[in-house]
Amino acid sequence: MNRTICHDNKWIIFGACFLWELLFTSLPLADSVYVVPVTEALGFTRAQFTLVFSIRSIATLIVSLFYGKLYSRFRVKPLMVVGSVCTVAGYLIYSQAASLWVFYLAAILLGISGSLMSASSLTIILNSWFDRSVGLVLGIVFTGSSIGGAVLSSLMGRAIDRFGYSGSYLLSALLAVISSLPVLILTYERRQGQPAAEENSLRKSLSYKDFFQNRLIQSALLLCLIIGITVYPVEAGIPAHLTDRGFPLSFGASVLGAALLLSSLGKILFGFLYDRFGLITMIVTGGVCFIAGAFLFICMNTVRAACLFALIFGISIANITTVSPMLSKSILSGEDYGKYISIFSAVMAAGNTVGFAVMNSAFDRFGSYTGTVCAYIVLFAGAMLIFCSRYRRWAAAE
Secondary structure (H helix, E strand, O other): OHHHHHHHHHHHHHHHHHHHHHHHHOHHHHHHHHHHHHHHHHOOOHHHHOHHHHHHHHHHHHHHHOHHHHHHHHOHHHHHHHHHHHHHHHHHHHHHOOOHHHHHHHHHHHHHHHHHOOHHHHHHHHHOOOOOOHHHHHHHHHHHHHHHHHHHHHHHHHHHHHHHHHHHHHHHHHHHHHHHHHHHHHOOOOOOOOOOOOOOOEOOOOOHHHHHHOHHHHHHHHHHHHHHHHHHHHHHOHHHHHHHOOOOHHHHHHHHHHHHHHHHHHHHHHHHHHHHHOHHHHHHHHHHHHHHHHHHHHOOOOHHHHHHHHHHHHHHOOHHHHHHHHHHHHHEOHHHHHHHHHHHHHHHHHHHHHHHHHHHHHHHHHOOOHHHHHHHHHHHHHHHHHHHHHHHHHHHHO
16 A cells, blocks of 8 residues: 555656646746847846846855755755745846846846756655656656746747736746645655665765865766856847847747747657666767757748757757756765755856856847857867766776
């Protein structure tokens, strides 16, 4: 009887986590559609307004550095409650903001939520319930944010056209309330046991000093940093870039929505590749899709090119959510998994901060994203090659 109840609970948790990704985590993915309407309405430059993304990433980074200690003391559920409140408050403040400092204040709240309601919490929960095919389980659950992001990006773009950016932000706050309540009630962590360690993981428990001095982990953190610098800033630039190319904002929002929807295929694909062929195959696939998608971003002048871009780059968006937990699971023991997984997320958040600042400052100076995206292609390829080389040497030594 207990085993049957446990089995049933496992799939209830699976469904709750999917709902979490579908209705809550996807909300920030639609934020980039506000860049053009807010800057035009309030007279901000893009660099000034998009600093909210960098501030949010910095707040996420700072909280993520302490996530391990917060988790050890409070566990997942209280952290999720605080994160939910911060999200609702952040969007309510956005809806009433008329000056930059108010937007920046709201960004801090959303940044706190970005850590407490992040993939770290979700991954810890799922790893406490699933022992097999964790990559595929995570991939399927992570598709929720892709589907939700696709729908919400298009929805918010149309809401802005009809109600203005303020009304659209209010709608986001309402959706945060509606979606968070059932998730907080249904989602909980199975307390007994630790996540199972991968066969080739660093089985010895690592101190913070050993963690940061390990060359394999250094290359993994570098890869997470570069993914943060490159993938999400390019994704966030889609609506504005297409608007600059002469397309209406609603079309840019629709392309972003299509890319986010197609990223669901990438997440399932990455999970399958991880379980079936290993970490390196997953990372190389994600890297190739980003590089090809970034080239299409530069050349995107027609509807056909935009559709092809949405397909290829959409798959690469899966790097944002899948790489950190898969890296952590592959190279850390079960004991260190909960302790250090948030570090990978924090480093990726730091990359977001740098990537947004560089991309939009370059646009304000040169009037184009092209040079920055070309540099991002080189950075991603280099980081991917460094990590794959070190991982293969380490795996061979094991």
